[in-house]
Amino acid sequence: MLNPNAPTSDTAPQDALLRPASERRDPIPMKIDAFKVACSSCNLRELCLPVGLSQPQLTQLDTLVGARKSVKRGDALFHTGDSFKSVYAVRTGFFKTRISSEDGRDQVTGFQMAGELLGLDGISTDRHACDAIALEDSQVCVIPYSQLEELSREFSDLQHQFHKIMSREIVRDHGVMLLLGSMRAEERLAAFLLNLTQRLHARGFSASALVLRMTREEIGSYLGLKLETVSRTFSKFQDEGLLEVKQRDIRITDEPGLKALVNSVRC
Amino acid sequence: MLNPNAPTSDTAPQDALLRPASERRDPIPMKIDAFKVACSSCNLRELCLPVGLSQPQLTQLDTLVGARKSVKRGDALFHTGDSFKSVYAVRTGFFKTRISSEDGRDQVTGFQMAGELLGLDGISTDRHACDAIALEDSQVCVIPYSQLEELSREFSDLQHQFHKIMSREIVRDHGVMLLLGSMRAEERLAAFLLNLTQRLHARGFSASALVLRMTREEIGSYLGLKLETVSRTFSKFQDEGLLEVKQRDIRITDEPGLKALVNSVRC
DNA sequence: CGCTAGTTTGACCTACATCAACCTACGTGG
DNA sequence: CCACGTAGGTTGATGTAGGTCAAACTAGCG
Numbered sequence: 298m299l300n301p302n303a304p305t306s307d308t309a310p311q312d313a314l315l316r317p318a319s320e321r322r323d324p325i326p327m328k329i330d331a332f333k334v335a336c337s338s339c340n341l342r343e344l345c346l347p348v349g350l351s352q353p354q355l356t357q358l359d360t361l362v363g364a365r366k367s368v369k370r371g372d373a374l375f376h377t378g379d380s381f382k383s384v385y386a387v388r389t390g391f392f393k394t395r396i397s398s399e400d401g402r403d404q405v406t407g408f409q410m411a412g413e414l415l416g417l418d419g420i421s422t423d424r425h426a427c428d429a430i431a432l433e434d435s436q437v438c439v440i441p442y443s444q445l446e447e448l449s450r451e452f453s454d455l456q457h458q459f460h461k462i463m464s465r466e467i468v469r470d471h472g473v474m475l476l477l478g479s480m481r482a483e484e485r486l487a488a489f490l491l492n493l494t495q496r497l498h499a500r501g502f503s504a505s506a507l508v509l510r511m512t513r514e515e516i517g518s519y520l521g522l523k524l525e526t527v528s529r530t531f532s533k534f535q536d537e538g539l540l541e542v543k544q545r546d547i548r549i550t551d552e553p554g555l556k557a558l559v560n561s562v563r564c
Numbered sequence: 565m566l567n568p569n570a571p572t573s574d575t576a577p578q579d580a581l582l583r584p585a586s587e588r589r590d591p592i593p594m595k596i597d598a599f600k601v602a603c604s605s606c607n608l609r610e611l612c613l614p615v616g617l618s619q620p621q622l623t624q625l626d627t628l629v630g631a632r633k634s635v636k637r638g639d640a641l642f643h644t645g646d647s648f649k650s651v652y653a654v655r656t657g658f659f660k661t662r663i664s665s666e667d668g669r670d671q672v673t674g675f676q677m678a679g680e681l682l683g684l685d686g687i688s689t690d691r692h693a694c695d696a697i698a699l700e701d702s703q704v705c706v707i708p709y710s711q712l713e714e715l716s717r718e719f720s721d722l723q724h725q726f727h728k729i730m731s732r733e734i735v736r737d738h739g740v741m742l743l744l745g746s747m748r749a750e751e752r753l754a755a756f757l758l759n760l761t762q763r764l765h766a767r768g769f770s771a772s773a774l775v776l777r778m779t780r781e782e783i784g785s786y787l788g789l790k791l792e793t794v795s796r797t798f799s800k801f802q803d804e805g806l807l808e809v810k811q812r813d814i815r816i817t818d819e820p821g822l823k824a825l826v827n828s829v830r831c
Numbered sequence: 832c833g834c835t836a837g838t839t840t841g842a843c844c845t846a847c848a849t850c851a852a853c854c855t856a857c858g859t860g861g
Numbered sequence: 862c863c864a865c866g867t868a869g870g871t872t873g874a875t876g877t878a879g880g881t882c883a884a885a886c887t888a889g890c891g
Contacts (some may be wrong), residue, residue, distance in 0.1 A: 372726035385671065396738050397826050404742040418738065420731035437623065450717045457713065462732045469738035471663050471685065471694065473670040477744035478788035482879070512837065521745035526879055528839055544838070544888080560666050749847070780870065790848055795871055811856080811870070832891105839886070846880090854871070861864085 335359045344412030344499065345386050346440070346458060354452050361444045367436050374415060374429040374437060381419030387411050390435020391510040394427045395518070405519040407469075408432075408493075408511060409498055414462055432510040477521045485520040486501050486530045487558040492547065505552065509545040602626045605791040611679030611766065612653050612764040613707070613725060622718050628711045635698040641682060643695050648686030650708050656676050657702020658777040660693045662785070671788040674736075675699075675778060676765055681729055744788045752787040753797045754825040761816065772819065
């Protein structure tokens with residue numbers, strides 16, 4: 298199979314959306330304005346902000362999500378210090394967020410895929426607190442924040458869903474702290490791969506094969522490891538029969554083995 | 565000075581609130597119900613949920629904050645898995661939050677002092693996702709979450725302040741990731757101490773002297789270090805003239821030196 | 832076809848962990 | 862009031878996971 302991130306047959310609700318933008322063909326828009334986004338007809342609505350909303354609420358939400366924005370691979374959706382106006386929902390593509398310390402070290406704080414929100418850090422100071430960089434040509438839905446607040450005052454379902462998303466980010470961050478604070482390299486990488494595949498699976502992709510959109514260095518930055526350690530750990534996993542690794546193409550050949558790594562203390 | 569956490573003379577808005585509960589004497593409550601809390605008259609209102617609210621809004625908020633709850637040193641305010649009903653504002657005392665992995669390792673994810681909110685992690689799944697443990701006898705204000713959502717649909721200021729608090733937690737967590745992912749032991753401890761004193765200072769305490777409410781092990785867990793390393797690093801800082809350390813009593817004698825440590829790359 | 836960015840692998844080094852002994856302070860009961 | 866127990870803290874000796882430095886390999890891409 299050419300694309301190992303191809304959707305599995307059982308769950309493939311939005312395959313088209315997860316291919317590179319160049320391959321994608323939009324469904325006929327429900328509105329006349331072809332550049333207008335419609336959450337109500339979006340294949341990601343079960344993963345994104347609209348989760349749990351009724352049809353009339355969705356129609357309202359459509360009025361809020363103003364436009365799509367394309368971001369080329371390597372370009373930033375926003376930078377640290379940019380004034381905060383909107384949050385963004387990833388529609389297609391893949392992002393990383395990173396923060397930098399004064400002395401130039403930086404830390405990747407997350408990888409975002411279709412249906413996930415970017416920019417929540419900006420609410421606290423009205424300025425973005427990280428850089429969001431596209432790891433492949435991507436498209437996001439622009440959600441003007443003041444309008445989101447407004448609409449979520451009207452619809453408690455939307456309000457609650459938004460709070461859930463923020464809370465989920467906090468819980469995720471605490472999980473990463475546990476990983477960074479107490480796991481060894483193998484456990485970190487195993488946890489990372491299982492997290493990625495689990496999220497891809499929720500989007501209709503294979504749970505056992507994936508194409509990494511990020512470099513070893515970016516993985517290392519996220520996991521608090523050097524790129525050489527990431528590379529060596531991949532090789533080790535391959536030697537042990539847990540994975541097949543061909544550069545960025547990964548196939549998980551022993552998922553229970555990987556899971557055991559994450560849950561076990563040492564050895 | 566007996567209590568090195570004593571408020572400085574210039575900014576001492578709520579000294580009484582930050583002493584152990586046993587020493588504290590409440591102001592005469594504005595409501596007849598002595599157990600009722602009044603945000604409108606709380607000395608922490610400039611640090612807590614009410615930031616930026618008008619007087620009438622504060623009065624509304626008073627109806628929401630139902631009760632105080634006392635938590636003895638060592639006891640849990642809530643545990644992982646407890647059903648989520650409320651968030652809590654620390655009124656007096658000091659807490660830690662921690663998460664545990666299946667294999668028993670745990671990670672301290674934060675330390676909370678007066679005016680800070682606990683329990684935001686619970687929104688995502690309707691169950692608390694961490695344990696909150698009092699590090700000294702403490703008191704919290706109970707804020708029923710459904711009512712908070714309701715009221716924040718009425719008052720956009722409250723809504724925005726609540727969002728800011730959640731966003732700030734996300735930004736803080738990302739900072740901790742940077743610390744855990746790329747700083748060395750000395751930098752971590754220096755950053756930790758500076759963060760603590762900065763927060764204590766915002767509450768009217770000295771910026772240079774503090775009493776740690778947590779053990780070396782808890783500091784280590786938060787910073788991704790072993791307790792011996794924390795202890796050694798304290799000793800090293802003392803030898804270098806950055807700190808005076810007497811068990812949990814810390815006096816910062818060279819703040820610029822500490823700050824330089826955090827901002828410099830190596831050495 | 833040659834450049835460049837990314838990756839792999841090896842040899843060596845170091846910051847921190849581990850293990851262990853001892854010290855300190857405080858609370859409890861005699 | 863003292864003595865003893867215990868939880869927490871310090872310090873030393875040694876081990877090791879992962880960092881650092883370096884060289885070679887691979888795959889796109891102009």
